Amino acid sequence: MDLQKDLIKKVRKRERLNQEEGEALYNLDLYTLGELADEIRREKYAKKSYFNINRHINPTNVCADICKFCAYSASRKNPNQYTMSHEEILAIAKNAVANGAKELHIVSAHNPNDGVEWYMGAFRKIRKQFPEVHIKAMTAAEIDFLHRQHGLSYDEVLDAMLEAGVDSMPGGGAEIFDEKVREYLCKGKVTSSQWLEIHRKWHERGKESNATMLFGHIESRAHRIDHMLRLRDLQDETGGFNAFIPLVYQKENNFLKVEQFPTGQEILKTYAISRILLDNIPHIKAYWATSTINLALIAQEFGADDLDGTIEKESIQSAAGAASAQGMKLDDFVAMIKNAGFTPVERDSLYNELKVY
Numbered sequence: 520m521d522l523q524k525d526l527i528k529k530v531r532k533r534e535r536l537n538q539e540e541g542e543a544l545y546n547l548d549l550y551t552l553g554e555l556a557d558e559i560r561r562e563k564y565a566k567k568s569y570f571n572i573n574r575h576i577n578p579t580n581v582c583a584d585i586c587k588f589c590a591y592s593a594s595r596k597n598p599n600q601y602t603m604s605h606e607e608i609l610a611i612a613k614n615a616v617a618n619g620a621k622e623l624h625i626v627s628a629h630n631p632n633d634g635v636e637w638y639m640g641a642f643r644k645i646r647k648q649f650p651e652v653h654i655k656a657m658t659a660a661e662i663d664f665l666h667r668q669h670g671l672s673y674d675e676v677l678d679a680m681l682e683a684g685v686d687s688m689p690g691g692g693a694e695i696f697d698e699k700v701r702e703y704l705c706k707g708k709v710t711s712s713q714w715l716e717i718h719r720k721w722h723e724r725g726k727e728s729n730a731t732m733l734f735g736h737i738e739s740r741a742h743r744i745d746h747m748l749r750l751r752d753l754q755d756e757t758g759g760f761n762a763f764i765p766l767v768y769q770k771e772n773n774f775l776k777v778e779q780f781p782t783g784q785e786i787l788k789t790y791a792i793s794r795i796l797l798d799n800i801p802h803i804k805a806y807w808a809t810s811t812i813n814l815a816l817i818a819q820e821f822g823a824d825d826l827d828g829t830i831e832k833e834s835i836q837s838a839a840g841a842a843s844a845q846g847m848k849l850d851d852f853v854a855m856i857k858n859a860g861f862t863p864v865e866r867d868s869l870y871n872e873l874k875v876y
């Protein structure tokens with residue numbers, strides 16, 4: 520009991536916690552943990568909850584890698600392969616911008632049939648046609664794939680992205696950093712240290728990125744804490760992560776056998792702990808596409824200050840069972856945040872406030 524009291528005191532004094540203390544946070548009851556995370560959230564943002572008007576584009580599902588948790592890539596479970604042409608990507612971008620999207624979030628599978636120019640040419644054409652839109656594209660896993668497939672260095676891929684007009688990097692491909700778990704989940708894909716190295720290099724170019732963590736599958740609580748602390752260490756050096764996004768594992772249509780799925784309590788505890796541990800990453804995002812909108816709304820009381828966006832259309836999480844395929848209407852999204860007692864604030868991709876509702 521004294522240990523728990525000491526831990527609470529330490530959090531209230533805003534002292535940094537280590538691995539052991541991070542794990543011990545899970546032993547606090549949900550309400551205490553929520554209160555601690557909420558105190559920090561309120562200190563930073565009061566009742567503001569951020570979101571943006573964005574459109575996800577997933578240009579191909581053909582993949583050279585085989586991640587056990589993936590339901591998106593074309594495989595025995597999903598035989599419907601597709602790869603978009605630049606014209607198709609541009610048509611989606613045009614429609615999204617006409618509907619008010621300020622960010623295009625572009626993430627692909629690792630298609631060995633597409634060259635580097637398929638990626639960069641698409642970004643360049645979007646940039647030329649829509650100079651104002653924010654292009655968030657290319658996970659560290661995709662960058663590593665282009666490096667493996669086409670012999671380019673990470674620096675060369677990152678410079679090509681800058682030249683093509685990419686503004687920021689999404690946080691995908693991080694999964695869980697623990698090497699053993701990672702080897703089982705997604706052997707052959709970008710390693711943990713490579714993922715961190717790529718983000719470091721991107722930050723060194725003066726650019727920002729997100730960081731994710733896929734949880735609720737075969738990892739332990741200790742692995743989650745380790746994951747967060749590795750991000751905190753890099754953030755101390757670069758300051759380039761603008762948000763941390765805990766992604767809840769989706770269980771359908773994949774090859775991973777998971778016995779026990781995380782409860783709502785476990786998900787909320789993980790949001791709250793990320794808010795407490797990641798004292799140097801400004802925003803904690805409850806990505807409703809994986810947590811469900813209901814839990815994301817509650818997560819606002821457990822440290823999360825960002826609900827991602829309207830999304831408009833999403834293919835990766837919805838392939839695995841998430842209810843995000845058609846996104847969310849702006850009016851509904853705003854009303855839900857308000858009804859939950861928070862102030863919806865539309866932001867741009869770098870968290871500049873655009874409109875308070």
Ligand code: SF4
Pocket residue numbers: 582583584585586589590591592627628629660705708
């Ligand atoms: S998670 Fe990404 S890299 Fe892994 S199989 Fe799916 S699409 Fe391919």
